[in-house]
Amino acid sequence: MQTIKSHQDFERVFTQGKRLNHPLIRMVICDCVSEGDPARVAFAAAKRLGNAVVRNRSKRVLREAARACCLPVEGREIILFATPRTRTASPGDMQAALQSLLRRAHVSTSGLKDGCEGRV
Numbered sequence: 001m002q003t004i005k006s007h008q009d010f011e012r013v014f015t016q017g018k019r020l021n022h023p024l025i026r027m028v029i030c031d032c033v034s035e036g037d038p039a040r041v042a043f044a045a046a047k048r049l050g051n052a053v054v055r056n057r058s059k060r061v062l063r064e065a066a067r068a069c070c071l072p073v074e075g076r077e078i079i080l081f082a083t084p085r086t087r088t089a090s091p092g093d094m095q096a097a098l099q100s101l102l103r104r105a106h107v108s109t110s111g112l113k114d115g116c117e118g119r120v
Helices: 007-016 052-068 091-104
Strands: 018-021 025-031 040-044 076-082
Touching (some): 052 091
Antiparallel strands (some): 018 025
């Protein structure tokens, strides 16, 4: 899974992307800059959620949900933000929440990696 690492790319997705909210996850999704760019994902947890242990746990839960939903999606860059309820959510709930957000973002199953068809 390729991740968004540079501050510049993170800011571009954050400012130009479409925002979608769920009680368990917040998502910003944006098209890649050019056709050849790899699809990437970023995971974020604000300091207001708690100490480093809490934030890292929240990001681990987000990463697991992203793997289960076969992210990243080709042609898209996605930022997933943890909410206060992310840390205590079950893996099934997180996966369902992320799938719901992807459906609302009109992400088609044709953009998913091999072996992940029909999950969204």
